[in-house]
Amino acid sequence: MALSPNFHSRRRTDVDPARVPPGQYVTSGFPVLSAGPTPKTPPADWTFTVRGAVDRPRTWTWDEFRNLPSETITVDIHCVTKWSKLDTSWTGVSLETLLGGTRTQAQHVLAFSDGGYTTNMPLADISDGRAWLVYAYDGAPLAPEHGGPVRLLVPHLYFWKSAKWVRGLELRNQDEPGFWERYGYHNYGDPWREQRYTGD
Numbered sequence: 001m002a003l004s005p006n007f008h009s010r011r012r013t014d015v016d017p018a019r020v021p022p023g024q025y026v027t028s029g030f031p032v033l034s035a036g037p038t039p040k041t042p043p044a045d046w047t048f049t050v051r052g053a054v055d056r057p058r059t060w061t062w063d064e065f066r067n068l069p070s071e072t073i074t075v076d077i078h079c080v081t082k083w084s085k086l087d088t089s090w091t092g093v094s095l096e097t098l099l100g101g102t103r104t105q106a107q108h109v110l111a112f113s114d115g116g117y118t119t120n121m122p123l124a125d126i127s128d129g130r131a132w133l134v135y136a137y138d139g140a141p142l143a144p145e146h147g148g149p150v151r152l153l154v155p156h157l158y159f160w161k162s163a164k165w166v167r168g169l170e171l172r173n174q175d176e177p178g179f180w181e182r183y184g185y186h187n188y189g190d191p192w193r194e195q196r197y198t199g200d
Ligand SMILES: Nc1nc2c(c(=O)[nH]1)N[C@H]1C(S)=C(S)[C@@H](COP(=O)(O)O)O[C@H]1N2
Pocket: 030, 031, 032, 033, 034, 035, 036, 079, 080, 113, 114, 115, 117, 145, 146, 147, 159, 160, 161, 162, 163, 164, 165
């Protein structure tokens, strides 16, 4: 049987509604949302640090980071400005791998980035295989405007939690709101419970 000429476009719009959180629409584009200019850290100067309430702080250079086992994952992402993008493909290192050697009693994390952006989340949300430090998108190095060389990817929370140009994690005994969380975004940000703003 021949495919109808509309096969591809119909496939794009016939999205399984069960995959789209409340209030979101699906886009095939990839919008750029940055609160400031795009920092440009060359890999030779890039490091990733886990610090704060830990038994000992740890820092990886670019080469050390790239020698860690990595995986390619396909996930859906959901921005609080209401676009969702399905089946995005990323390559990176699971945060479970990075945090595996760290002992801590902390229950909170503040991720920090070049340019000063921060975002907070429970440590449990990023230490159980549901969050990655990604360096490639669709098989190509992550573009600077999308957070290259490396960004956080926490797809089960709204996309503002996926800090671009990420340089480290501060483990904390007490929760500390990040950049958007201080400006009234929800502290946790579950798209399926539509936790967009404080009080949602
Ligand atoms: N460092 C940094 N990370 C950031 C942001 C930012 O402004 N700075 N914006 C956040 C928001 S609100 C969203 S929706 C996504 C956008 O990622 P994109 O530009 O790759 O689509 O990045 C998040 N991570």
